[in-house]
Each structure stands twice: as C-alpha cells, then as structure tokens.
Amino acid sequence: MKLSLIIPIYNEEKNINRLHHSITQIMVNNHYDYELILVNDGSADRSIHMIEALSKKDEHVKYVSFSRNFGKESAMLAGLRSAAGDAAIILDADLQHPPELIPQFVDAYYEGYDQVVARRDRDGENIIRKIPSQLFYKLINRTVDVELVDGEGDFRLISRVVIDAILSLDEYNRFSKGIFDWVGYSKKTIPFKNVKREEGQSSFSFFSLLDYAIDGILSYNNKPLRVCFYFGAITLTICLLYILTTLIKIIYQGIDEPGYFTIISSILFLGGVQLFSLGVIGEYIGRIYYESKKRPHFIVEKTNVEKLKND
Ligand code: UDP
Ligand code: MG
Secondary structure, X not given: OEEEEEEEEOOOOXXXXXXXXXXXXXXXXXXXXXXXXXXXXXXXXXXXXXXXXXXXXXXXXXXXXXXXXXXXXXXXXXXXXXXXXXXEEEOOOOXXXXXXXXXXXXXXXXXXXXXXXXXXXXXXXOHHHHHHHHHHHHHHHHHOOOOOOOOEEEEEEEEHHHHHHHHOOOOOOOOHHHHHHHHOOOEEEEEEOOOOOOOOOOOOOHHHHHHHHHHHHHHHOOHHHHHHHXXXXXXXXXXXXXXXXXXXXXXXXXXXXXXXXXXXXXXXXXXXHHHHHHHHHHHHHHHHHHHHHOOOXXXXXXXXXXXXXXX
16 A cells, blocks of 8 residues: 655755654555655745755655645645545644654554544643643534544544545645544544654744634634524514513503613623624635635645646
C-alpha cells in the first residue's frame, strides 16, 4: 500500500528540514511506500525555497504552492486532491503531531479501519486556550449534527474511500473536523501526549479560534435559525399577554400615566432580540453568498503534482 503524507505549511522555515528528516527515518525504517506532499500556503518566509530544494533532492517530495495564504483548510484540500496513495495522513509541520505515531496508524489501517484518529490531551496547554476550547466542545456537541471530540484534530489517517468521500464535498466554507465525522466510516482513536511547538509561532490567535468556533456551529445545520424562531415566538407571546392585560386594566381602571420603565425595557429587549436574529440570518446569507460565487478554494502558483497541473 502507498501512503500520502500531507503537510500544510505556513511560515515553517525552521521546521521543514527537521520534519523531513524525522518522517524519512520512520518511512525508511518501516519500509513504507510513500509520497510526502508539502502544501505551501503562501508563506512569507523562505519555506518555499526549502521545499523546492527538498523536492530536487528527494523524489518522494511533492509540493503545491499557493499564490497567497488561503488557510489551512484549503491547504489540506489541495493535499487530498494531490494524493495518489491508498491512504492519506495529515500532519502539522511544527512536529506537534509526532510522526512516530504513523506505524500505529498503518497497523490500524491493516486491521480494517478507514479512519485512524490521534487524540491528544491538553496537558501543559495555555489556560486561555484550554477553557474556551472545552466550552466550545460542550456547546457545539449540543447544537450540531456531527460529533466533534475534544483533542481530535486533523492529525489522522484516512483511507482512499474516505478521501474520495471528502473530495466529493465541494463546499466553500470548509470545517474539516466536522467533515471527517460527517462522511462516516469505521474509526479508531489513538491517544497521544500534547507536545509544545518548538520553533516559530502558532498561526491561530484567540479571535481566529473564535471565528473557527462560529464556523463550526453554523456550518452544519440551521439550528441557530431555529433558536431565533423560538425566541421570537416566546417574545411575541409574552408581548401579546402584556398588551392584553394592560388593555383590560385600561378598560376597568382608566389610563394611568407612568410607563417609562415598561416602554424602555420592551424597546431595548425587542431591539436586542431583533439585532441578534438579524446577525444569525446574516451569517447564513453570507455563507450562501460565498457558496454562490463558486470560487476555487485556492490558486496554485507552482506544483510538481501532475493531477493539479491539469486542473
Ligand atoms: N497553517 C497553514 N495555513 C495557515 C495557518 C497554518 O497551512 O494559514 C499550517 C501550519 O504551517 C501548521 C498547521 O497549519 O503546519 C497548524 O498550524 P499551527 O501550528 O499554527 O496551529 P496550532 O498548532 O496552534 O493549532
Ligand atoms: Mg501547531
């Protein structure tokens, strides 16, 4: 069987050679037939020069280089489209996804699993990332149809059937954690210890993770719209009841002047509910807008992958 290792790369000049070295060692020791697909996601540093140099030295190295930064989701998609293997393994360039786990992935593949997922613990992780992440998983698993597990990320082996299933989904807003679960197939989980990034910096800030969380919630269903609907229905009922009781009071007791509090609170409350609902609807419309443009997920500047050249 042939393995396609897919690695998205954004400003990783300090990690590329180390990564190539440790992967090559594992591949050679285990006598695997493999290709290493490096996807340069518009890095601003010397990453692409290093990748090209590697591809000249090592025939296993394939690369795809984007014309600008399109994001990790697009980089993974380009990798999957380029993959010629019977199974693909996606890993980060910063060695936070230890390549030492690859033999365990392959063993599980031979046992018959179509998805082998590494699950990391959150030991030694920064509190400002840990707590919001945990809250996110609690919230998301209540709202979306797919199941997302804390600690399971893109680091996984997927077999050819899964690759093809994923490639058949052509949506523009990609949330791959959800896509992996949505396509289904048999799955095995392998736990591993969290490792710190050694060189360079994480590209994801608190706010980009917040954006990612909102994407996760909105990408999978229209439950937030349903929530707005119920919220609207409840508010309407309360308002109608209030109007009715006030009317009855006026009929029996006449009009009394004071009403500042009730007016101001109902204006503010209804205004808030309406703005919130508009925001939710707007998010969906924004998504429809992007989908309807049918733009490609990425633009390839150079590559040595035949399949992508003809695209
Ligand atoms: N990455 C990418 N495009 C981006 C941001 C990140 O291809 O716009 C790659 C990055 O080079 C790395 C992986 O995605 O291989 C994970 O990024 P990072 O380590 O910054 O994320 P974290 O580990 O903090 O989640
Ligand atoms: Mg990282």
